[in-house]
Amino acid sequence: MTNPLDELVTKALDRRPPTREEAARVLGTEFDVLDVVAAAARVRRHFFGNRVKLNTIINMKSGLCPEDCTYCAQRLGADSDILKYSWVPPEEAATAADAAATAGAKRICLVASGRGPGQRDITRISDTIEAIRAKQPEVEICACLGLLSEGQAQQLRGAGVHAYSHNLNTNERRYGDICSTHTFTDRVSTVREATSAGLSPCSGAIFGMGETDEDVISLAFELLELDPDSVPINFLIPMEGTPLEGQWGLTPQRCLRILALYRFFFPDVEVRLAGGREIHLRNVQALALHLANSIFLGDYLTSEGQTGDQDRQLITDAGFVVEGTEETTLPPERHDLVTVRRRGVGTDLAPNV
Template identity: 70%
Template sequence: MPRARKLTKVLDMDDVLGGLARTALAREPIRRDAARRVLAGDDELLDVVAAGSRVRRQFFGRRVKLNTIINLKSGMCPEDCGYCSQRLGSEAEILKYTWVSPDEAAGIADRAVRAGAKRVCLVASGRGPHERDITRVERTIDAIKADRPDVEVCVCLGLLSDGQADRLRAAGAHAYSHNLNTSEARYGEICSTHTFADRVDTLERATAAGLSPCSGAIFGMGESDDDVLDLAFALRDLDPDSVPVNFLIPFAGTPFEGRWELTPERCLRILALFRFVFPDVEVRLAGGREIHLRSLQPLALHLANSIFLGDYLTSEGQPGADDRQMIADAGFTVEGLEEQSLPDARHDLVVLRRRGAGTDLPANA
């Protein structure tokens, strides 16, 4: 390539990435064509990460929030999500058990908090909870809060029905997690027992009940760039407080066991995209990071401000001591319980109405 053309391409790349960063720093929606550029691979990876890192530092500094998962009930799920080792028909050799006791869950939570976790995520397999399941979770939250009253408790129980989100909120749950997982257009390719709309409905129920909405995605299931973009923008419309980014763990014995298509670069570009789309929202590096990012995990901390500590639902994660060392080596610090997760500046988004009905000024329409 002639020198002049190379220089033009570099300047164009700087303009696009700089524009993305400026737009995100201003908390304005990024354009789809610019977002596509992040995934396309035309720009140098380190330049993409650097642009995303500017946004991450502005809103979250050098803090990394640690979260831990407690799998309250494992396996035997009636849903057929193709990525899941707990799915109907799964032949994965995972642990299978019914509900763990509140005391056992509280003990696991206590150890995690002592290791630095700020949020405890209570997860149970199944389509959705029965009323007795909600009661079990209420007792578990009570047991955890008895020793750790300040810890955030996030609950993930599948599809919610009337009143269940209110009960969880009243019990002391801070958040509800329900991922959209993939784009609406291809949702039927990964699951036939419920729909994309069902997932949106549950997240809206949780939000309406006052629970902090947590919803993200799983990548590595054959999605196109358009699928990634569709999902990112669909999530943005739901305005979640935290967005977990999972990378497929291709469990043997599941329909996706042969999918090993992700590279560390692809993962980092997806994380950068999510940082631009969700500049001041908790972007959490979640399942599959060890498998797919490998030695580039520390680089991902320049984009994500939150990670899972320890093991996942049915697979083992990197040892907690290694995670904490990685965070320190990369120049970051663990966010403490006394610190709020979202930046103070987020409250600036609330602007009191001073025009339209009841005023002398025209409405903004």
């Protein structure tokens, strides 16, 4: 009898996503969590070997956001004791980026709170990238500035931005439960705007906000439609002063099952272990590296992470190596998977239905 987890591995290696029923079984209790991790780890190793890509966040502008996302300590009306400041100078950001790249970070994520960038903000990012490139010309630059207006993605690309990060965060059905100042459609539109401009799309989720298994699965399918190159998986950090400060329902096992599921959905995509990993995975972070091929190094936007030494030791102890700048993160393009249609309407052959 065929093992259902083996079937999921076979589908993933062929870049075919799970069905909703298969996904529900991964999140459920039918399979032991270690068996789920072992199966998804086979997929991770096939496409990414034993490499771990390091990324770091530079919070260019902290707090004072007009949006009301309930998970965020920077939100409108939040009573969280976080750092609040306007745009940091390009030289300060470049110094931080230089230190991170020297410590092994391959991608620098420039993040700013707010609904979206104005023209002055685009100029600030451009000046910051120029300063970073003067010290670290090879490092990848990712921008995360909120909702984009028409033409802004092209401007960012012209400034040297490699990728644009804009998470969907939760599925469309329940998006209104976590934010009222913009919509799920707004977020989808921004990811598509970035992709159309030639920026590498980065879009993922935050889990631990009261979502059901069906919500987790629906979001995976919604993300698939955006065809992202990077999928950050965040686990809610319930910051005091936010509406979700009491949400502590995640367990390490739940986090591992979600990571495994998203590896099955995104077999050859950069699945990034992001915010909240230290808090919710705790002593099983090493197991998570067998699922995610990318992590954030250092601190997050409003909370502190492990030290760089701890992260690098974690990677080494788990038998992995830090991915170098000379290596390509994503697998080679698979033109052999592209087949020109020669059947169906317009031909004498029957359609493939």
